[in-house]
Amino acid sequence: MPTFSLSRRQAVAAGALTAAGITPLISRAQAWPSKPIRLVVPFAPGGSSEIIARATAVELGKNLGGSVFVDNKPGGGGNIAMAEVANADDQHTLILGHIGTLxxxxxxxxxxxxxxxxxxRPISLLAKVPSLYVVKPDLPVKNLKEFLALAKQKPGQLNYSSAGNGSAGHLAFEYLKSASNTFIVHVPYRGTGPQLTDLLAGRVDAAAIGAPAILQFIKTGKVRCIATGTAQRIPQLPDVPTVAEQGLSGFEMTQWYGLMAPAKLNPAHDAKLMAATMKSLKDPGLLEKFAADAALSVGGTAAEFEKFIAVEQQRWKAVITRAKIKPD
Structure with a gap:
């Protein structure tokens, strides 16, 4: 009996100790995030990245039980923001990965x-965005075939703008130039917003821009869309043929965005973050926002995103080598 009583007292004491000491530690570990999460966007406001990031941030915050705010950090082709986040150890900083930076x-x-x-560390692929090839309204072409014919008649006399060297728009147009064997001058800007200002003012001839940032201007006639970079026509522009339909068989160009965590983020948070992200990407409200701008919600596991990045790196390495793309 005495032995039984002592063991019971020990058990009660141990239980009290657990409740008083260990449980708070577990609770603190499970309480992440304990403050608002900063989602860094490595580009200027106004482009596809802004739309994807803000729509995702709202739902991600709900599913993590906290809040997520977007912080634009443009410059250096995205390198400034990437370097900052790589060194972030506050456990509450993430970054929007992109075809350019990754x-x-x-x-x-x-x-x-x-x-x-x-x-x-990859968390999940968020979205793919069609690249749309557009020209200023007074350029005497109605489709891609006519544009490429004009470019061949006037080599080096037409130009196109992009959000900067190595940006998705730069790659998209260099890919088109390579596939069509044309010479069109590149005019780089510091972000999609500044680029759009000159494009809409008619100071540049053409551009390849992600659908979310340019669709509204196509619909109002401020620019003319001559082709989509997707494999099939997009519902928002059913009368605009793809690049492949206009003579360049097999051509496809889309931008993509994914959620990345700095390596210094505690790996214990990865599963929660990935689950919250995948749930966010199925939210009807987010899907509606994405669809309005022709962005496709993707999702997927961290392993799938990691494999996707590796494949894309090999694809664009070949394009960059061929086009001899260099930073500013």
Whole structure:
């Protein structure tokens, strides 16, 4: 009996100790995030990245039980923001990964202030965005065939704008130039917003821009869409043929965005973050916002996103080498 009583007292004491000491530790570990999460966007406001990031941030905050705010940090082709987040150890900083920062910059810069594989962990692919090829309204072409014919008649006399060297728009147009064997002058800007200002003013002839940022201007006639970079026509522009339909068989060009965590983020948060992200990407409200701008919600696991990045790196390495793309 005495032995039984002592064991019981020990059990009660142990239980009290657990409740008083260990449980709070577990609770603190499970309480992440404990403050608002900063989602860094490595580009200026006004482009596709802004639309994707803000729509995702709202739902992600709800599903994580906190809040997520977007912080634009443009410059250096996205390298400034990537370097900052690579060094972030506050446990509440994430970054919007992009075709440029993850699959292009490693091959156009001689040295980067970050390493995609070492400094970041993929969480999930968020969205793919069609690249739309547009021209100013007074350019005497109605479709891609006519545009390419004009470019061949006047080599080097037509120009196109982009959000900067190595940006998705730059890649999209260089891909088109390579596939069509045309010479069109590149005019780089510091972000999609500044680029759009001159494009809409008619100071540049053409551009390849993500659908979310340019659709409204196509619909109001401020620019003319001559082709989509998608494999099939998009519902928002059913009368606009794809590049492939206009003579360049097999051509496809879409931008993509994904959620990345700095390597310094506690790996214990990854599963919660990935689950919240995948749930967010199925939300009807988010899907409606994406669809309005022709963005396709993707989702998927961290492993799938990691494999996707590797494939894209090899694809664009070949394009960059062929086009001899270099940073500013």
């Amino acid at each position: 699959a292009v910059n490693p091959y156009i810069f001689d040295k980067l202030p970050y390493d995609v594989s070492r400094d970041f």
